[in-house]
Ligand SMILES: CCCCCCCC(=O)SCCNC(=O)CCNC(=O)[C@H](O)C(C)(C)COP(=O)(O)OP(=O)(O)OC[C@H]1O[C@@H](n2cnc3c(N)ncnc32)[C@H](O)[C@@H]1OP(=O)(O)O
């Protein structure tokens with residue numbers, strides 16, 4: 125795009141930016157090398173003819189959307205395969221893929237083949253024996269077969285142990301008989317299952333000689349490889365239209381005594397021998413490995429989705445002018461309204477925080493899976509607990525902030541051509557899939573409560589939970605970034621110790637442990653959130669500090685401002701929690717703090733208004749504790765507003781550095797050139813209703829109706 129065609133406001137914004145956006149792109153990509161590889165891949169994919177839609181998907185019927193997405197999927201994966209480098213390690217591939225979202229240029233609502241790569245292949249890799257991997261991976265990688273991951277049933281998604289699909293071993297024929305005993309046992313949801321996949325990994329309950337041996341993965345062929353007809357004893361279909369994912373071809377699957385050979389059970393962890401002997405794995409939860417992998421990956425995909433949404437919203441806010449606060453002056457860019465900056469800048473910082481946490485989490489995942497391969501399971505519980513905190517928090521924040529980006533674009537944000545509604549649809553799906561968020565937070569709480577129990581008995585706490593052993597009364601509120609992060613840790617410790625006390629009280633009052641757990645579950649999810657927030661904040665800060673040393677001073681400054689913004693934003697959001705980070709004070713400081721409280725308390729009473737902060741501060745003071753004071757909060761608020769002002773000149777530069785091509789943003793509002801109105805009109809003209817000046821319904825219905833003849 126030549127510079128003179130770019131909207132003048134955007135040109136001015138870019139000229140104002142005081143850091144090198146390319147340097148930030150390289151930072152986000154984890155190095156120049158990965159930026160280059162990502163751009164090459166995008167260039168290659170996007171130059172394939174026929175991959176991008178001429179007619180927007182939203183004007184197609186449900187069936188046409190599916191057929192179009194299959195046509196594109198074939199082209200897309202053929203191109204990707206032609207670029208694959210066999211010698212690259214998984215770690216390196218993941219780094220390249222972390223910021224590669226070229227898929228979203230091709231599929232606004234995801235591909236029906238997405239589960240093949242995201243879950244089918246990882247399950248073969250994680251659950252298959254070497255022999256099974258050698259056979260199935262060759263076929264799966266070349267896409268000679270297309271697979272999906274069929275776990276959820278109509279009756280159960282969360283409660284995996286409640287799955288009803290049966291896999292009964294018949295030692296006479298050395299086969300497994302798959303059966304769906306009730307409607308509730310039908311598989312329901314798997315992506316690509318309806319009409320796309322011909323194989324799938326089915327999670328089913330294994331029975332041998334009438335005895336249940338738990339849930340295991342089975343490789344099942346569901347369609348004929350030649351005709352694509354469902355195999356005998358297999359019922360398949362699509363589950364219908366949804367909020368999003370409408371091109372993912374989510375399906376249902378039922379079995380009527382369908383037989384598969386014994387070796388179709390993926391037997392890396394547990395085995396069924398020919399004679400029907402069951403050999404248990406070292407830990408039954410290893411079967412849940414693919415879910416842990418996807419939860420880890422989701423944190424990164426939330427960073428990408430949020431980056432995409434905020435790029436659209438910030439660019440649009442730079443070109444949109446509205447209202448006239450000062451008479452006789454031009455209408456300001458809406459990005460100059462501080463409320464607008466408040467909606468958007470935190471989304472930029474959150475995206476950075478998620479990228480950094482995602483890479484950190486990936487490294488933990490990579491190291492724990494290497495340990496698992498060597499039979500060491502020691503760090504699996506911590507990885508599981510971390511994934512169960514960070515997947516929910518990243519999806520909760522991304523969903524909320526993407527919706528804010530849409531709202532920040534006013535009426536035009538509501539257009540599908542803005543691509544914010546679809547992005548929200550994809551993000552909010554992740555709120556539910558791969559472990560519903562409340563359920564995962566409760567899972568994390570289970571680990572935290574258990575760890576606390578061990579700590580109380582004198583067992584050491586390790587890794588990301590080590591801080592829980594710290595004395596929570598060592599710090600006073602000082603308002604620094606590190607101080608606030610410390611306060612978040614103290615909040616987590618206090619919430620955890622408090623909920624453990626509550627659980628004990630409930631049990632003492634006669635409740636069973638399960639009922640006590642349920643009664644305390646609102647607080648338990650809050651404990652996990654507090655722990656997750658402490659992790660997100662501290663990893664974002666420490667990893668940025670670590671990597672910032674190698675950056676140019678202007679970029680370093682901007683990145684540290686973003687960290688500051690993120691930490692300050694969350695301190696203000698959780699200001700009630702910050703009161704929990706109080707500490708006992710003694711001596712001179714105590715009397716100063718007391719005087720300060722007394723004064724603010726009196727002023728509040730004088731004005732006839734008692735704020736909760738003043739009230740709680742005074743309560744803390746009566747206990748001789750120094751908590752965050754009203755003055756501290758005002759200080760934080762001032763700092764937050766100053767940070768918004770400091771970031772404002774770099775806002776467009778910050779989103780440009782996400783480096784999304786227009787095809788990937790797929791948005792009339794967010795394109796690099798800022799020609800939003802022209803693009804909105806161009807998109808409007810694609811509406812089939814604009815193909816003719818008068819629609820036939822006028823003559824058929826409206827005219828007779830208006831003339832009273834209907
Ligand atoms: C981009 C990709 C697109 C993806 C599209 C979406 C695909 C999907 O959605 S696929 C379906 C995903 N489904 C889910 O995620 C279901 C969520 N449910 C679960 O994960 C589990 O059932 C869960 C964890 C809630 C409870 O499991 P349950 O068997 O009842 O275990 P529970 O009794 O609570 O815990 C038993 C122990 O196992 C541990 N555990 C549970 N899960 C795991 C795990 N994954 N890894 C390690 N340990 C685990 C617990 O920490 C607990 O340990 P301890 O006894 O020491 O405290």
Ligand SMILES: Cc1cc2nc3c(=O)[nH]c(=O)nc-3n(C[C@H](O)[C@H](O)[C@H](O)COP(=O)(O)OP(=O)(O)OC[C@H]3O[C@@H](n4cnc5c(N)ncnc54)[C@H](O)[C@@H]3O)c2cc1C
Nearest residue numbers: 274275276280281282313314315553556557558559560562
């Ligand atoms: C877009 C999308 C794609 C999907 N793709 C796949 C796929 O490819 N393969 C696949 O197998 N599955 C897939 N799923 C299914 C998904 O994994 C499940 O829907 C998800 O795990 C939630 O389970 P559920 O539907 O049983 O919800 P439920 O567990 O029924 O949740 C309903 C409510 O009950 C609450 N609840 C449930 N249990 C508890 C508890 N123990 N304590 C407190 N509250 C509880 C939840 O918090 C929630 O509010 C997909 C789902 C979606 C939306």
